[in-house]
Amino acid sequence: MPSESEPQTLHTGAPCHDDKQGPETLVEAYPATKGSDPPSLSDEFPEGGLAAWITVLGSFLVQFSGFGYATSFGVYQDFYTQHYLTKETSSAISWIGSVNMFLLTSVGLISGSLYDRGYFYHLMIVGSLLQSFSLFMLSLSKPDQYYQIFLAQGVGSGIAAGLLFVPSTAVTAHYFRRKRTLVLTFVATGSSLGATIHPIMLNHLLNGPLGFSNGVRASAGLITVLLLIACLCMRTRLDSPTTPVNYVAAARKCIRDVPFILMTAAGFLFQIGLYYPMFFFQLDCIQHGISTTFSFYSLVILNASNSVGRVTSGFIAAFTGVPNLTIVATIACGVLNLGFIGLSNLPSAIVLGVIYGYFAGLYIGVWTPLIADLTSDPSELGARMGISFFVSGDLSCILGTPIAGALLTSNYIWWIPALFSGVIALAGSMVYIVMRLVLVKGRSKKQRVLESCP
Numbered sequence: 001m002p003s004e005s006e007p008q009t010l011h012t013g014a015p016c017h018d019d020k021q022g023p024e025t026l027v028e029a030y031p032a033t034k035g036s037d038p039p040s041l042s043d044e045f046p047e048g049g050l051a052a053w054i055t056v057l058g059s060f061l062v063q064f065s066g067f068g069y070a071t072s073f074g075v076y077q078d079f080y081t082q083h084y085l086t087k088e089t090s091s092a093i094s095w096i097g098s099v100n101m102f103l104l105t106s107v108g109l110i111s112g113s114l115y116d117r118g119y120f121y122h123l124m125i126v127g128s129l130l131q132s133f134s135l136f137m138l139s140l141s142k143p144d145q146y147y148q149i150f151l152a153q154g155v156g157s158g159i160a161a162g163l164l165f166v167p168s169t170a171v172t173a174h175y176f177r178r179k180r181t182l183v184l185t186f187v188a189t190g191s192s193l194g195a196t197i198h199p200i201m202l203n204h205l206l207n208g209p210l211g212f213s214n215g216v217r218a219s220a221g222l223i224t225v226l227l228l229i230a231c232l233c234m235r236t237r238l239d240s241p242t243t244p245v246n247y248v249a250a251a252r253k254c255i256r257d258v259p260f261i262l263m264t265a266a267g268f269l270f271q272i273g274l275y276y277p278m279f280f281f282q283l284d285c286i287q288h289g290i291s292t293t294f295s296f297y298s299l300v301i302l303n304a305s306n307s308v309g310r311v312t313s314g315f316i317a318a319f320t321g322v323p324n325l326t327i328v329a330t331i332a333c334g335v336l337n338l339g340f341i342g343l344s345n346l347p348s349a350i351v352l353g354v355i356y357g358y359f360a361g362l363y364i365g366v367w368t369p370l371i372a373d374l375t376s377d378p379s380e381l382g383a384r385m386g387i388s389f390f391v392s393g394d395l396s397c398i399l400g401t402p403i404a405g406a407l408l409t410s411n412y413i414w415w416i417p418a419l420f421s422g423v424i425a426l427a428g429s430m431v432y433i434v435m436r437l438v439l440v441k442g443r444s445k446k447q448r449v450l451e452s453c454p
Helices: 023-029 050-065 073-084 090-106 108-116 120-138 146-173 180-206 211-233 247-255 258-274 276-287 292-320 322-342 346-373 378-408 415-452
Strands: none
Touching: 050 146, 050 180, 050 211, 073 090, 073 146, 073 180, 073 276, 073 292, 090 108, 090 146, 090 276, 090 378, 108 120, 108 146, 108 378, 120 146, 120 211, 146 180, 146 378, 180 211, 180 292, 180 346, 247 258, 247 378, 258 276, 258 322, 258 346, 258 378, 258 415, 276 292, 276 322, 276 346, 276 378, 276 415, 292 322, 292 346, 322 346, 322 415, 346 378, 378 415
16 A cells, blocks of 8 residues: 555556557656646646747757857868868868767767756756867867867867757757647757858858958857857756666667667668768859859858758648658758759759758758657657767768768769769668658557557
């Protein structure tokens, strides 16, 4: 006979109702003390409020300053190739951006685990300080000193952004359930808005009177201020679990989750080709004789369209479903990667930049919501995001653009990396289709079981 202070689990008396998404499930899922009312859905997820939206704003600023800055590497790729690291190949230079992106998501394995253990504020402070320090150190690097730039921009900034990325995204998911997809896509627009504004600023700073050193310092100052505001805005809502999520146990559970494994494999293949235009579009335009003025804004066009894609992805997913929208976006990106073979003049550059940016934005906008949708236990969200980001994002980032740079060669043979990126992206989209078929089959089986219950 339990005492009144011990937690009890309330049952509905119908075992076959465990899989339902309704009040019965909620009552069974959360313990209640004797004499208390079971928590309601609105109690568990406030779906708004000042603290929630301020936290969303802070997460938005983190994405703007981290992922948004990292995906602006195309400006650095062009500047390093033509002016600052002229002794290095395009492939060697692209390794700087690739390692940065690799660490941005791979460090999520660590930051996600620490977040689940209640170290959210520690991660935000350390990550923000390291990001600011790394960018200011980048401003001190000298021409043709590859290792200095690699350590500051590739390693230091990558680790810093990785400490911030997963926790700042996961903390918003604890405030929302019904609005989660829409809110997470809004947060994701922070990176695309950053990838739109940073190239404009960096092109004018690096190629203007300030030059490389002062230009990077100016951008570092902006990032520092924005991260300070973000740290002041974000607040956790849930206490850290008494027993933190075991990553080994979570990984074993993921291995048995076929849709999650297929999603991760699909993301790995697709994202090998995803970042090719983002890294090489500006250089591609310049090498094809398109005006320097437009070339400096080519990434702005791509990323502005990307931002629109991320904003609209939440609204479109509400009608199509997240898996369906993911499939459409990945197929379109794969085809458009092949379309970069035909880039030769201003109209083709505008069309490819706008359309590719939009569909890439749709994909990135629903990537995190897709992980959240396939995670039944919210306490495992940080762990699953870390695992998925590591395999899908990290390994593909560190492979994709260096391979594309090597295929490009010093002779700038553009059709080869475009063909490679397009084919590998389409292969990823095919695996996403298989994932959806498995999901539909599983849900149909589940529905038949429910219908067979009295």
